[in-house]
Structure formats: C-alpha cells, structure tokens
Amino acid sequence: MTAEPMTPRDVASGPEVADLLVVGGDVVTMDARRRVVAGGAVAVRGRTIAMVGSAAAVRAAFPGTPELDATGCVVTPGMVDAHQHTTGDVLARSAIPDDLDSRTSTFEWAVPLHAAHTPEDDEVSALLTAVEALRAGVTTIVEPGTVAHPLTVGAALRRAGIRATLGTWGWDVPDVPYSLPTGEALARQAEVVRAFPPASAGGDGLVTGWVTLVGHDLASDELLVGAAALADELDTGLTMHLAPSVDDVHAYQRRAGRGPAEHLAALGVLGPRLLLGHAVWMSPAEIELLVDTGTAIACCPWAYLRLGQGLTRAGRHVPFLRAGGRLALGCDAHNAGDRVDVLGAARLLAGLSLDAPAEGARSLLAHEAFEVATVGGAAAIGLGGVTGALAAGQQADLVVFRADDPAWVPLGDHARQLVWNAPTHTVRDVLVAGRQVVRDGHVTTVDEAELWAWARERSAALLARAGIEIPRSWPVVTAN
Template sequence: MTAEPTSPSPRAPGADLLVIGGDVVTMDAGRRVVAGGAVAVRGTTIAMVGSTAAVRTMFPGTPELDATGCVVTPGMVDAHQHTTGDPLARSAIPDDIDARASIFEWAVPLHAAHEAEDDEVSALLTAVEALRAGVTTIVEPGTVAHPMTVGAALRRAGIRATLGTWGWDTPDVPFSLPAGETLARQSEVIRAFPPAAAGGDGLVTGWVTLVGHYLASDELLVGAAQLAEELDTGFTMHLAPSVDDRHAYAERSGRGPAEHLAELGVLSPRLLLGHAVWMSEREIATLAETGTAVACCPWAYLRLGQGLTRAGRHVPFLRSGGRLALGCDAHNAGDRVDVLGAARLLAGLSQDAPVEGVPPLRAHEAFEVATVGGAEAIGLGEVTGALVEGRQADLVVFRTDDPAWVPLGEHARQLVWNAPTHTVRDVLVAGRPVVRDGHVTTLDESELWAWARERSAALLSRAGIEVPRSWPVVSED
C-alpha cells in the first residue's frame, strides 16, 4: 500500500544520501509500505521517508542510491549470535554426539586454544556474514578470552552490536572465576564499550553477559542484575534450551529456572534470555509480566534436537505480550546467520505444531519479530528496527531480479516464506554503506577468507582436534 510521506521539521538541514525508487517497508506504527518510495539519510539517522518525488523536493541535489524496483526494509536484529568459538570450526563438530560431548570434547578445547587473532577473525567472519544477510544488529552472547579484540573487530566491520564476556562461578568448571572477579571482568568490558548515554559510540556497546544455564551462583546472578542497573546497560544469559536446565534448577531450589530467577529479583526489562525453550506456562507468564525478553533460535534447537516442538512456547509468550526476538546462535548449532530463515522456521513450526488455543505466527508478525520487535526486545526500540524519521539509518535493499521475488506479491509473505536473504544488495548501518552489490565495503573479503582458513587449520591443530569425515576425501590427478 502507499503512504503519505513523513515530513521533517521545518527548514530541515540537508541530507547526505537518498535511497530512492524502492518499495519501502517502513515497519512504522502503521506498518506502511511506501511504493516507489525513498529514504533520506542525514548523518547516522533517517531524515525523511516518503515518495521519491517528495524526498527529492525536500533534499535537492543530494547523492542518490538507486533502489528502483527493489524492496527496502529495516535492518534485521539477531538477538543471540555467537561470534567466537565456532566460526573457525564451522561444520566440523560432529552431529551425532550429545550436548555434553559437544561442549567438553569440542567447545572447551577450542576456546582454550583461541588466540586473540582467532577471536578477531571469527568476529569479522560473523559480522560479514550477518551484514550480507541484511542483519544490522547482533547481540553477542559471550566470548571467553578476548572481548576487547572482538569489540574492535565488530566495530571495524561496521555492524551494530552488543558485546560481552562469558562469566560463571561454578567450581570445577573450565574458565570459572569467583563471582566478584567475574563481575569485575564484566564491568571492564562495559566501561571499554559504554552505552551511548555514557559516551559510547552507539555502535558497539558492552553488556553484562553470563553463560547462564545453571553455572551461576545466586550471588553472581543477583550481582549481574545489579551491575547492569548500575551501568545502565543490558544483561543477557542462556537459559533452558534443553531440559537439562530444568532438572538442574529443580535439584537446586525445587523451582523452574525462570521461577528461581524471579525469586531472586533478577527478571526485568534489562534481561534478555537466550532460548527459554523449556518453560512452564507459569514461567512464560512471569517472563511476560516482568518485561524480560527472550531470544528464540529455532534452527539451533532442531539441529541439536533440544525439544522445541515438544516444549517451546515462544508464540504463546509473544501473544501474551512478551518481548520476543530471533537469534541464529552458533555456527555449529544455528549454522547460518540468517534471521529471515529463522523467522520462516518459527512461523512454519507454529503452523505445524500449534499450541492449543494460540493462533500461529503469520508472516507479517514473524517479520515484526525480526525487525522492530527484535529491536524493542533488546532495548533498542527507539534506535533501530523501523524506517522512521529520527531512528538510526539501518536499512537493507533487496534486489528483485531473482525468482524469489518474481512476481512481487505481498511484501511480508515474500520476505518470510521466501526468505530471500541471498538477494540482499545494499546495507546501511548508522547511515554508512557497509554492503554494496552484495559485498562488504569495510574490509577485503578475499583476504578475510584466506586469513580464516589459515587460522582455522592452526586452531584445530593447537586444540588437538581432527575433524571426522562422513565421506572420504580423495585427491586424484
């Protein structure tokens, strides 16, 4: 449908770039689509959204990015995306082992062998993959060894991100530290990458980041929530992707995981829980009532067989007013950084395995979760997620010269059910072009690929890991 342009304030200063001619999926309050529309970018923010003629009239002589025939959307939000550990061992971890073996036979040795350069190239790889898939914001749910290096790499790639360093204080677990030391390390990262209100650049922001599960004492959980409040930032942790966390919390306190956090006073709008698959109806209600957000990573749960179709209640959570976002998890779980694919999967599963009495997720609602809803869930609802005046200019241009777009039908259904990630042509983050014609502009991709291959081989060697093969690899002259 068409829409009247939103007008900037009188005598508005000039713009730096006009994205013109495309169907602009605004995700504003009215969910308007401006056919043949335009977006004016001034500095890091959106100055105007309207018809191409109106925008050109308001900002004559401004450089243009031609999006004629394309579809323009807000950048997508990936609210649970690991950037270290797995990227250099992508598709290497066997898929016939249980979660414990995956952690202690693979993840722990890999993290133990990671050098700063490994974390750097891993973060760059993840950011490049995200940007090329139209993902402009990621929540990094924890790196072990070199968070400052990871933050610098994410900033270099030009992606909007939150950043954390994993913390836990359970004795006899690798990399464990006492609660006080864990919190001090959290504080160090946040002070190095402060929120915008505290002088940060608004692009990479430190968050309190616990590994979660059942690997945090009550002292650490409460301290983490207090630290996030003190430093005015977000807080994220993993909880209940599988039934294991339910069993652990039942033994620990006789309560479910979310019930235990509620009893401690940890649940709040600052908290983003990664997963929350194995939650009771009462816990789902409690999460919604406290404003606690959830990042759902549907492909990871299917890939790892964690029980999403048996226990997941993410759509009921959303229907009850819960703050829901999508995530793609790690490169040996969610595998691809593809939020459109995650939206498609969550919507499809809600159709095929519905919860009694709860309407399934429709395409337009799934795209909301991928954009404006995801931004709100991670506390950036006034910053990104929609193409409206005053928000950051985080936008994606999809080319439509591809079977996934021919013919052009209803925008939401085409974006979700076709999941045309491969047709991302251009991406802006905070007004900066970071993808042009399908390739990142912030670094040399070919150099990155070569660097990653080199570091991967060295990392696996240092970790003492040999990748098992399903098929024999031969070399024949």
C-alpha cells in the same frame, strides 16, 4: 499497498539537508502503521533517517542530494540477531558432529575450541561473523558472551561496521574449567562495559558492552544477583543462556526445587534489562513470569532442531509473544544455528507454529515473523526507537534487496515474500548508522578475499592446537 500522504511526524526537524537518498524501491517501513511506500525513498542525514516518503516528495525536500538507486528493489529495516556467537565455532564451521547431544557438543567440542582461541582467532572470527551477518541483511547482533578477548572482538566489530552488543564469558561455580571467583567474574563484566559504554555514558551507540553471563546452571545466586545489579548500575543490558534443553530444568530443580525462571524471579533478576537466550523449556507459569516482568527472549529455532533440544515438544515462544512478551530471533553458533540468517529463522519459527500450533495460541504469520526479525527484535534488546524500523529519527540501518531474482518474481505480498521465500541471497546494499557497509552484495569495510584466506589459515591452526580432527561423513580423496 498504496503509499499514504506523509505527516509532519515523517520528517525530522532541522535544516533540509541530507547526505544520501535511497530512491525508487518499495520501502517496507515497519513503522507504527506498518506502511509499505511503493516507489519510495529514504533520506539519510548523518546516522539517522531524516524522511521517508515518495521519491518525488523526498527529492523535493532534499534537492541535489547524492542518491543510491533502488529502483525495482525492496528496501527494509536491518534485521536483528539477538543471540549470535561471534567466536569459537565459526572457525570450525560444520565440524562438530550432528549426532551428539547438546551437552557433549558444548563441553567436548565448543569449550576446547574456545579454550584454544588466541586474540587473533577471536579477531578473525568476529570479522567473519560480522561480514556474514551484514551480507544477510543483519545490522544488529547480540554477542551472548563466549568471548575470551572482548577488546579485540569489539575492535573487529567496529571495523566491520555492524551494530552490536558485546560481553565476555563469566561463571563462578566450582569444578568447572575457567571458573572465576564471583567478584572477579563481575569485575570482568564491568571492564567490558566500561570499555564499550552505552550511549547514556558517552558510548558511540554502535558497539555497546553488556553484562553477559554464560548462564545455564553455571552461576551462583550471588553472581546472578550481582550481574543484575551491575547492569542497573552501568545502565546496560544483561543476557544469559537458559533452558535450551531440559538439562537446565533438572539442574534448577535439584538446586532450588523450582524451574529456572521461577528461581530467577525469586532472586529479583528478571526484568526489562534481561534478555534470555533460548528459554525453550519454560512452564506456562514461567512464561507468565517472563511476560509480567518484561523479560525478553531470544529464540534460535534452527539451533534447537540442529541439536535436538526439544523445540517442538516444549517451546512456548509464540504463546509468549501472544501474551505480550518481548521476543527476538537469533542464529546462535556456527555448529548449532550454523548460518547467520535471521530471515531463515523467521521462516522456521512461523512454519513450526503453523504445523504444530501451541495450545491456545494463534500461529505466527509472515508479517508477524518479520516484525520479530526487525522492530520487535529491536524492542526486545532495548533498542526500540533506535533501529528496526524506517522512520524519521531512527538510525539509518537499512537493507536493499534486489528484486531481479526468482525469489521476487512476481512480487506478491511483501511480508510473505520476505519470510516464506527468505531471500537472504538477494541482499544488495546495507547501511548501518548511515554508513554503506555492503555494496552490490559485498562488504565495503574489509577485503573479503583476504578475510577468507585469513580465516582458513587460522582455522587449520586452531583445530591443530585444540587437538580436534574433523570427523568426515564421506571419505575425502585426492584426485590424480
């Protein structure tokens, strides 16, 4: 695509100084015109982007600025993972059997793992997840609230340098382990948000507390209404799990005689602050309710296939998007979506929509899937205009893909190459808020070798403490 002349809107106001120029690559801007600037450059000033344009124009505007050479590379916005568990499963990766239904997987495996977590386990888990995300070009994650030690996790996410929202688990229904009285559950949510306040309340804009109920059918009406009111009061987001499988549909029918989203609508909980994790089993009427109220959905396609939850039978995510819904992608937990790979999730969602198109909805094409992974996902989690695109005034969250790999040779259409080839393995450099957190494929903020050793040590101790032995598909023998 031929680069268009820059307009005044491409250059932020202020003195012509910058801290770094990312120069020479094809810049996939995801701006309002979805331009690709061939042989382009991005000027970074502090945390934000000062200019996007041709290499010559940007160098002329900011002479003498240090450069990151991206010649022959592809530069994109950082990707958004809107539903990513950072603790629990990550230290038991590939441990949970794949012949279990989702309820058994959750309550016989995931819950005991979480219950056995120490603060150190939460810390190493969060670091490991953040490093995996950054190396995959994911610069923003939404932690969906299964964190026992949120202050520890928040500090770990800040150390890694990733942009994140953070919460802690909360439910108040009787006869469920670790349930809290409604008031205590809400107070715990407020404590996390006040520890990591939104930018509007003086937060750093990197790690932000959200109200994060576990959801499903594990919240009373009082807790649901109180959580929505608390998010309004603290000017932050609200997220919860809902209807990844048909179980929640049956539960809400027994509870209220209506579907899960219909019940939330009746309580006044739906709205633009709310991000629903999953929402696979939604009726057409519920999809309409979600669109009309501005409620967002985080779709985690690999998790639904891995757990056999019925995405191909019931999923309406593409019709939701086509109707104007706010859709993001997620990678879920490490025994569900398994990999933190938003490009892979975009590829799967697009492929399923082509193979089994939803009635009355046009299939999702590569350029649209990449929008969901970046600018659309950012808008869905309330960060539109902050991240998800490379444009002046946006946060400098960007990814440099090296193109000296078969996945990029020869270079065809950028969107189709990004989605259908899903070249996560070619991520070379990553910036978050102007800080280089990945260089030459490795995270700069932690010692990776030390982290791998720490994670292996903590994993063995956690599994032993939880009383879990990994069932093996093949016999493991010691070589003589």
